Amino acid sequence: MSNTEKDFLTNYNIHDYELPLTTVDMAIFTIRDEALNVLLVKRNQHPAKGKWALPGGFIDTHKDKSLDDTAKRKLVEKTGVKISHVEQVASFSGKKRDPRGWSVTIAYMALIADEHIKLIKDESSEEIQWMPVHQIGKKMSLAFDHKGILNACHERLKSKIQYTSLPVNLLPSEFTLSELQTTFEILLEKPVEKKSFRRRILSSDILEETGAMKSGPSRPAKLYQVVNKEGKNYLFPRTLEGSR
Amino acid sequence: MSNTEKDFLTNYNIHDYELPLTTVDMAIFTIRDEALNVLLVKRNQHPAKGKWALPGGFIDTHKDKSLDDTAKRKLVEKTGVKISHVEQVASFSGKKRDPRGWSVTIAYMALIADEHIKLIKDESSEEIQWMPVHQIGKKMSLAFDHKGILNACHERLKSKIQYTSLPVNLLPSEFTLSELQTTFEILLEKPVEKKSFRRRILSSDILEETGAMKSGPSRPAKLYQVVNKEGKNYLFPRTLEGSR
DNA sequence: GATATTAGTGTCATAAAGCCACTTAATCAA
DNA sequence: TTGATTAAGTGGCTTTATGACACTAATATC
Numbered sequence: 243m244s245n246t247e248k249d250f251l252t253n254y255n256i257h258d259y260e261l262p263l264t265t266v267d268m269a270i271f272t273i274r275d276e277a278l279n280v281l282l283v284k285r286n287q288h289p290a291k292g293k294w295a296l297p298g299g300f301i302d303t304h305k306d307k308s309l310d311d312t313a314k315r316k317l318v319e320k321t322g323v324k325i326s327h328v329e330q331v332a333s334f335s336g337k338k339r340d341p342r343g344w345s346v347t348i349a350y351m352a353l354i355a356d357e358h359i360k361l362i363k364d365e366s367s368e369e370i371q372w373m374p375v376h377q378i379g380k381k382m383s384l385a386f387d388h389k390g391i392l393n394a395c396h397e398r399l400k401s402k403i404q405y406t407s408l409p410v411n412l413l414p415s416e417f418t419l420s421e422l423q424t425t426f427e428i429l430l431e432k433p434v435e436k437k438s439f440r441r442r443i444l445s446s447d448i449l450e451e452t453g454a455m456k457s458g459p460s461r462p463a464k465l466y467q468v469v470n471k472e473g474k475n476y477l478f479p480r481t482l483e484g485s486r
Numbered sequence: 487m488s489n490t491e492k493d494f495l496t497n498y499n500i501h502d503y504e505l506p507l508t509t510v511d512m513a514i515f516t517i518r519d520e521a522l523n524v525l526l527v528k529r530n531q532h533p534a535k536g537k538w539a540l541p542g543g544f545i546d547t548h549k550d551k552s553l554d555d556t557a558k559r560k561l562v563e564k565t566g567v568k569i570s571h572v573e574q575v576a577s578f579s580g581k582k583r584d585p586r587g588w589s590v591t592i593a594y595m596a597l598i599a600d601e602h603i604k605l606i607k608d609e610s611s612e613e614i615q616w617m618p619v620h621q622i623g624k625k626m627s628l629a630f631d632h633k634g635i636l637n638a639c640h641e642r643l644k645s646k647i648q649y650t651s652l653p654v655n656l657l658p659s660e661f662t663l664s665e666l667q668t669t670f671e672i673l674l675e676k677p678v679e680k681k682s683f684r685r686r687i688l689s690s691d692i693l694e695e696t697g698a699m700k701s702g703p704s705r706p707a708k709l710y711q712v713v714n715k716e717g718k719n720y721l722f723p724r725t726l727e728g729s730r
Numbered sequence: 731g732a733t734a735t736t737a738g739t740g741t742c743a744t745a746a747a748g749c750c751a752c753t754t755a756a757t758c759a760a
Numbered sequence: 761t762t763g764a765t766t767a768a769g770t771g772g773c774t775t776t777a778t779g780a781c782a783c784t785a786a787t788a789t790c
Binding site for chain 1: 532
Binding site: 662663664680681684702703704705706707708724 | 765766767768769771
């Protein structure tokens with residue numbers, strides 16, 4: 243009988259145990275046309291061939307150092323976006339969610355700005371497109387349990403904007419306070435009081451003026467950018483209630 | 487060539503792909519002797535034999551309907567506790583965290599009351615015991631990346647008590663407001679102002695008086711219990727700043 | 731140059747927390 | 761029995777951050 247850890251590992255066969263299928267799935271969010279959109283791909287392969295799904299797939303145990311790597315790799319493969327907010331949300335599991343067997347998927351969400359993005363259709367999908375989240379309500383069906391996963395990611399996003407500065411990740415690098423407010427309003431699904439909003443954001447020191455202005459058909463607005471604090475999201479002392 | 491999903495599944499072999507080892511690990515917290523404690527087991531088997539670790543292990547694809555089931559099963563196996571707060575925290579992954587190969591573990595935390603608990607040592611562990619979390623600082627080493635997992639669970643707990651009623655799950659079914667306040671103070675690691683605390687808790691309607699009193703060497707205190715709301719944790723409108 | 735439009739501010743009201751001294755109800759020691 | 765001690769519980773003022781909303785400011789357009 244072997245006794246040391248080395249002996250143990252020499253005789254260890256990963257397939258002696260029944261392992262679940264383990265994958266990563268991802269809700270990539272952006273704001274387009276005044277609405278929250280999520281990226282969907284039409285599956286090219288069985289199972290659930292022809293159905294719309296969240297991008298995702300197997301871990302590449304050679305390329306990926308961690309699940310975060312897998313998620314970031316998927317994001318780059320589909321959008322070309324390298325830097326953005328990527329966050330683990332939750333895991334989903336069970337015998338029935340995938341017909342291939344007992345499976346686990348680790349769900350991620352990513353927030354990206356809708357600028358200069360060309361969606362990349364690779365061999366794994368027939369089609370790829372942005373879809374407004376509110377249109378995936380009851381009518382549209384998604385592959386596997388992806389609607390539940392999308393819901394969890396959407397809920398996480400909605401809950402986080404109550405007390406963090408997360409939504410700045412959905413905007414391009416420079417933006418006006420009004421644009422930021424509109425983004426908050428889209429996510430909160432209700433209007434936000436202008437003065438409260440500006441006071442809150444400006445007193446938190448998460449933004450700084452770029453010096454430039456954005457001019458339009460009316461009074462020009464100051465442009466702001468995020469102060470670099472290693473991706474830390476500011477926590478507000480109170481939640482944003484929003485006007486009723 | 488096969489074409490239908492049925493044909494695809496017939497020919498599908500789960501071991502054609504390199505799957506990561508997937509497990510569940512759990513930080514089971516309780517309050518003992520005025521300190522936050524976590525349950526540790528001494529590993530009986532390779533790898534990391536003889537090291538202290540968080541309880542956890544493989545998914546039983548026959549018994550467990552989901553990872554939540556796996557986590558709850560582990561909790562019952564070690565403590566006998568069936569009803570409690572169990573929450574998924576995060577996943578940890580990589581090639582190096584377990585010498586057996588690329589692995590993923592889904593970390594859970596559980597909050598239980600320290601009453602009538604007999605720890606159950608099964609074949610999988612040599613020893614099982616409560617350990618104050620602050621004693622696992624820099625000195626003590628844990629198996630695998632379990633110290634990082636424990637940290638993540640501890641952080642999640644600390645962040646959640648800022649705005650939720652979660653800590654009630656660490657107390658027995660009946661308790662006084664002072665006991666609850668002490669629990670908050672242990673978790674926040676700073677004193678809490680009595681009046682503010684009581685106002686906050688009482689106006690939130692998460693508790694109700696049992697009618698009974700707890701008598702001690704001084705003025706007796708009212709006993710409270712959690713109002714049953716299907717385990718929902720109340721969200722406070724502001725965070726608890728705590729006295730400085 | 732008047733008007734429309736959006737940016738941005740002044741100021742008071744409100745809600746929930748902080749602060750801290752006070753009262754209350756019990757035990758304990760003499 | 762009474763006064764000291766202790767912990768439970770309250771009164772009431774202060775502080776902080778948000779809500780409400782009317783106001784001023786700067787630009788384009790007609």
